Amino acid sequence: MAHDLEILQQALIAADPGEALAATERLLAAGVAPTTILEEGMAAAMFELGERWKRGEAFLPEVVASAEVFKRCNELVEPALLATRDPDAEANALVVLATVKGDLHDLGKNMVAAMLRTSGFDVLDLGKDVSADRIVEVVREQAPQIVGLSALLTTTVPYQETVIRRLEDAGLRDAVKVMVGGAPVTPEWAERIGADGYANNAPEAVEIARKLVGAPQ
Numbered sequence: 001m002a003h004d005l006e007i008l009q010q011a012l013i014a015a016d017p018g019e020a021l022a023a024t025e026r027l028l029a030a031g032v033a034p035t036t037i038l039e040e041g042m043a044a045a046m047f048e049l050g051e052r053w054k055r056g057e058a059f060l061p062e063v064v065a066s067a068e069v070f071k072r073c074n075e076l077v078e079p080a081l082l083a084t085r086d087p088d089a090e091a092n093a094l095v096v097l098a099t100v101k102g103d104l105h106d107l108g109k110n111m112v113a114a115m116l117r118t119s120g121f122d123v124l125d126l127g128k129d130v131s132a133d134r135i136v137e138v139v140r141e142q143a144p145q146i147v148g149l150s151a152l153l154t155t156t157v158p159y160q161e162t163v164i165r166r167l168e169d170a171g172l173r174d175a176v177k178v179m180v181g182g183a184p185v186t187p188e189w190a191e192r193i194g195a196d197g198y199a200n201n202a203p204e205a206v207e208i209a210r211k212l213v214g215a216p217q
């Protein structure tokens with residue numbers, strides 16, 4: 001299994017769909033947990049690719065291609081993940097998720113969405129590049145228990161605070177918990193902007209969400 005996780009990582013970094021999909025299929029067939037494939041295989045590969053990009057060893061078109069292969073692998077893993085949904089673990093809560101305005105990174109948010117669904121949450125995913133106005137409107141209309149905000153750029157992370165302030169201005173802040181995430185987001189930042197929760201990865205996001213709504217862990 002460790003070998004196939006390594007192959008999957010290398011194939012994602014190389015944007016090789018044939019190798020990546022075959023390794024994903026082998027891992028699933030071997031009964032490896034979908035969360036392990038997602039976090040230790042796929043997310044880890046994108047992190048490594050980001051490091052190479054930073055060092056000038058990878059370039060934007062390669063990252064675009066890897067992100068496409070990531071999505072195709074995800075199409076195999078997500079149904080397997082959802083099949084692990086425990087019907088007795090219903091959280092009875094709605095989470096509205098969005099990647100904030102100006103930010104087009106959605107692979108991590110999509111993983112959070114899938115893992116929340118698997119853990120018995122209803123999820124309304126507003127997508128990427130989502131404005132505070134839109135989020136406020138949806139919170140007013142749908143009355144979710146939680147809003148989850150993703151941001152991957154140092155230039156878009158401050159928009160998480162903008163959304164919180166807009167919820168306050170609209171008189172909705174007390175009605176909803178806000179959790180924030182994305183690679184550059186820190187627990188200190190979450191605390192500073194008055195978010196109710198922060199998580200570093202999707203399984204942790206589920207844990208925090210269950211705590212926020214008082215669902216059994």
Ligand code: B12
Binds near residue numbers: 053107147
């Ligand atoms: C893939 C990628 C892209 C893809 C995105 C494809 C897509 N559909 O998402 C493309 C090629 C489009 C892209 C574009 C750009 N990118 Co980019 N990208 C990345 C890369 C390599 C990986 C991101 C990723 O998908 N990781 C995998 C996922 C699974 O991890 P994740 O997103 O962190 O999510 C996990 C956690 O953070 C958490 N989480 C995520 N969201 C949430 C939400 C909540 C509520 C919670 C609780 C938890 C949580 O759970 C997830 C699962 O574990 C990162 C490198 C990195 N280290 O992050 C750069 C990176 C983020 N990009 C970067 C840059 C510069 C750009 C561009 C500006 C490049 C350009 N010149 O055009 C554009 C910006 C476009 C825009 N307006 O958004 C920089 C940002 C630097 C900075 N200082 O801000 C990075 C860090 C690369 C680098 N090392 O320089 N990018």
